[in-house]
Amino acid sequence: MIHVAVFGYGTVGKGVAEVIDRNNDIVSSASGDKVSVKYILDLLDFPGDPNEAKIVHDVNVIISDPEVSIICETMGGTGAAYKFTKAALEQGKSVCTSNKELVAKHGAELMKLAKANGCAYLFEASVGGGIPILRTLTTALTAERITQIAGILNGTTNFILTKMEEEGAGFDETLKKAQELGYAEADPTADIEGHDTARKISILADIMSGHFTDSDNVPTTGISGIDKSDIALASKAGFKIRLLGIADRADDDSVSTVVAPFMLSKSHPLAGVCDVFNAIFVTGNMLGETMYYGKGAGSLATASAVVADVIDAARKGSSTMYPGWDDVPVKARNAAGEKHRYMVRFDAGNSDKARALFEGAEEIGVCEGKFGLITGPADRIDTGNGIVENVIEIYE
């Protein structure tokens, strides 16, 4: 019997218990022995819940039980989750997590600690929910030099951008709708301002480079500045707007990361990714372009990824570890002087001034009272001139 404990009985934690229960034959057969949830750590009781009897409030009950060999950490945050993860790894218990914040911040240290204790720290579910991107990068694309990873990594923002386009609606009303549907949290800041995407692209950059990218240092622009006129103008010019996290690697192994709304040609595979779905576009020097698409969040999809890690930990122990990354900050790629194309938005009343400012730019015309130009190649667009309202880079 493989005894598992779940830390945190929220959306993902409940999903983990459900996947282990409903797919028990598959999970046990793949793990080489019967898998069973012995404890669930939570501050609350869950009277009437089928797993009520497994709830414990004291982490030490779990840490000190030698029968428990694998922990699923689905608490989130970098406080108690960090402390409890360290305690579990120190006891040689593998930890499988969906906690992107903790992985982005302390992943290198926790993988090192796991290795020293003959167990594993695994986090497939921390990026792209149900999309097996980390395993793909580390076990499938092994003959490749990965040169770029670009992803739609946040379902809330992708839902908002998709709905704004479909319904010609504004940002505020669409955010409100997303909140009503449960696709956005009451405090949506981490999603809409791009911080969630920054954590995920940092983890992908860490895996790609073998060194550390601090998500706090990723230049990050969210989608709250996207006006419905931006989406209408983009559509008129053959583009869709998507919030992307991008990690670019140069020949000298330096890496740059960015999070921002980008204009994508409608024929690009990422442009077809709608609603709460996520997708990660990976470019390798031999493979060319590949893309991995699926649910970025949700109880069962994310839980399935956590349980896939449980199976790997059960089957292979510490030998299943990713080629991880060290604490050394990755060498920053110097992007100065690189030229990009941009869409620039103005008030329609300023169209003459806009034409004068951006001579030779391609005119999109007027939509929703706004005037759009596509300009570049340029290294950046000056927004301090009093008439430029928004600038969105074209991904190409």
Added chain:
Amino acid sequence: MIHVAVFGYGTVGKGVAEVIDRNNDIVSSASGDKVSVKYILDLLDFPGDPNEAKIVHDVNVIISDPEVSIICETMGGTGAAYKFTKAALEQGKSVCTSNKELVAKHGAELMKLAKANGCAYLFEASVGGGIPILRTLTTALTAERITQIAGILNGTTNFILTKMEEEGAGFDETLKKAQELGYAEADPTADIEGHDTARKISILADIMSGHFTDSDNVPTTGISGIDKSDIALASKAGFKIRLLGIADRADDDSVSTVVAPFMLSKSHPLAGVCDVFNAIFVTGNMLGETMYYGKGAGSLATASAVVADVIDAARKGSSTMYPGWDDVPVKARNAAGEKHRYMVRFDAGNSDKARALFEGAEEIGVCEGKFGLITGPADRIDTGNGIVENVIEIYE
């Protein structure tokens, strides 16, 4: 040093040599030792080729060389490739292949032989070229019960269908263009009649079920019956036509497979897969829908997948084997009585008769001199009435 031999110095074989050469630092580091191509088996000489000195004509030189531990079989076919693969596996040499025909026909036997000799038979490159679908199914989606796999698995036919749509062109002229561009072979039968797709969906069904699906028994319809009016009518109704291979698994583990052109809603992720790209749409009972997209063929993309197998064989030997399948034919899923929707095409002159035949069907109207109806749910459409010209099922 890990000594590799390549069987067959064609498109993929040359790619394997190139990937091992150009990405040697990555490939060697991932394999745990320096990887080097020692021999290339081919009937021809390649004077002036950088690998000229490695060419041998006698397979026994390779089979009897104890230094060679891994073979890349990129010959294709089930004749010499089968014989040479068996000889290599019997000597304990792992074989990594792109040969879908051989895998579809003798995969179970060759995996068994590999296991008995402590080596591996690996074939990531045999399905979806550069898309790591087999490793995803067997090492990433391990907590899932896979219920359906539906794939665009042939680049030639997808290129033809995409171009027919973009250019409003007929089948014959587009096939000719594909041949001129090198995207279709001089004898294109295996591609356009769906046999290539049948082999690939059989391998995916084998992996999904653990039992054998004979690709010769897969009901297979190619794209040569697709008229440009079908594509125009489909487009008018909000659909694209794609050649899909589909494997469906029922609750009792019975499996049905089919290869045919299907109508896909334009908003479906598979509908956005254009030109020579491939994509595989996988549905799991917990994950929901995921999709894997990339180049389905091509020298370097396919070679990258072969070399990823080489790395796995070098690193893990026989323990890297897929959970394979046995020789027992999979239980056939009984699809009798299942209702589907269809698009039916008629000559425009028969539109009144068509309406009478399919009362209540949704009219698409007339395009390119043809009249279209969407009908169903029905279990099948009678084409023997003298006026139905083509029937295409709607994928949903």
